[in-house]
Amino acid sequence: MSDQKRNYRKTKIGNHKLSPETQMMGYGYDPMLSEGALKPPIFMTSTFVFENAQAGKDFFELAYGKREAAKGEEPGLIYSRINNPDLEVLEDRLALWEDADKGLTFSSGMAAIATSLMAYLRPGDVIVYSAPIYGGTEYLIRNILPEYGIKSVEFESGWDELTLEPALEEAKKLGRVAVIYAETPANPTNGLIDLQRCGDAAKVLEKEQGYKPIVMVDNTFLGPVWQKPLQFGVDVVLYSLTKYVAGHSDVVAGAAVGAADVMGPIQGFRTILGTMCDPHTGWLIMRSLETLKLRMSASAISAEKIAKFLRDHPKVEKVNYLGFLEEGSQAHRIFSRQSTSAGSTFSFDIKGDEAAAFRVLDALQIIKLAVSLGGTESLMEHPFAMTHSDVPDDVKLRLGILEQTLRISVGVENTDDLIADLTQALDAI
Known part of the structure; x- marks a missing residue:
């Protein structure tokens, strides 16, 4: 499959570069290798048959890094914990969105994050991370990594001044700064991180400590359509594919994308830890990639109208929508x-307390009361008590995650219907 598949990795027609949304329809897949099937079959197999013993040896040597690949050589299929045709095609297509060398898929967003961090953190190292971030990532960094001798220093995302440089100065006193980790826009406040600033800081640290920290960014909120971190000095882009990429609230998966040399250690850890995505889930995500830009575009148009409605509503105190940033501000x-x-x-603060926020959520009729985001249906939740419940209360309050904060993920329903639902729900305050 691998040799002929290269014929289906077209990125140009003549001098015209093809857009990712066009390449999602066929890149990396040869129908003639699958009985002419227009779409890739689901390869539900644990293992693959070798043509001969030498081929098996060659495949394993390459997979386990015992030798360099020959010119034009690609890894052969061995075992679905290592590689699988569905995942290979999916990972190729994910890399296209970021203009990256390599994509890797995982069983969840947290699997992608944890595997990537473990590949680059060792006892005594320090991770400098932005806040707020997704609650699961926060728990991993704050509570689990210290059990392995890994320290952390937080810096705040925001709409105004950032605190990256002071955090780095503090981190250097604690040990080798091995990873700079950011989530931007931040969950759920939409606070921003200057990605170029993170990339530049890593280069400075390389000169000071003799090791360049790996810059990792969770790009779930805006990527891969609206934000491409690799262009700004980021090394590894992370995703919960569960959200916008899969987009139908029916699978759980994650991804990491970056340059081939950076992704190598992560792929090695994925193989040993067994945190890969399964073939059926990968096939479903490939299907979703074909409509990714359409879905994200429709949701963004609707979200702008809803954000303006909420901004003008008398029972809403604040709307953390990126379209409302003051022109000329740092953010x-x-x-x-x-x-x-x-x-x-985005999130918004109502005029009230937790009880009032709960009344709004309980009154919803179209918008679903559920965590997650990026699906075709609109969802709302209460970050303080739900997605960020394991973050200490004082930290949440300091970062602007309040008891009156609600987070909405706008889907693809009729916008007027969603506004009607929010209107009657806010009446419950």
Whole structure:
């Protein structure tokens, strides 16, 4: 399959470069290798038959890094914990969105994050991370990594001044700074991180400590359509594919994308830990990639109208929507440089307390009361008590995650219907 598959990795017609949304329809797949099937079959197999013993030896040597690949040689199929045709095609297509060398898929977003961090962190190292971030990532960094001798220092994302440099100075006193980890826009406040600033800081640290920290960014909120971190000095881009990429709230998966040399250690850890995505899930995500830009575009258009409605509503105190950034502010400059849309997930603060926020959620009729985001259906939740419940209360309050904060992920329903639902739900306050 591998030799002929290269014929289906077209990126240009003449001098015309093809867009990722076009390449999602066939890149990396040869129908003639699968009985002419237009779409890739689901390869539900644990293992693959070798043509001969030498082929098996060659495949394993390459898979386990015992030798360098010959020119034009690609890894052969061995075992679905190592590689699988569905995952190979999916990973090729994910890399296209970021203009990256290599994509890897995982069983969940947290599997992608944890495997990537473990590949680059060792006892005594320090991770410098932005806050707020997804609650599961926060718990991993704050509570689990210290059990393995890995320290952490937090810096705040925001709409104004950032605290990266002071955090790095503190981290250098604790040990080798091995990873700079950011989530931007932040979950759920939409606070921003200057990605170029993180990349530049890593280069400075390389000169000071003789090791360049790996810059990792969770790009779930805006990527891969509206934000491409690799363009700004980021090494590894992370995703919960469960969200916008899969987009139908029916699978759980994750991904990491980056340069081939950076992704090598992560792939090695994935093989040994067994945190890969399964073939059926990979096939479903391939299906979703074909409509990714359509879905994200429709949701973003609707989200802008809903954000404006909420901003003008008398029972809403604040709307953390990126389209409302003050022109000329630092946050607006960051947003304008590294993003091309405000996306469709944001939080807002009602005028009230937790009880009032719960009344709004319980009154919803179209919008679903559920965690997650990026699906075709609109979802709302209460970050303080739900997605970020394991973050200490004082930290949440300091970062702007309040008892009156609600997070909405706008889907693809009729916008007027969603506004009607929010109107009657806010009446419950």
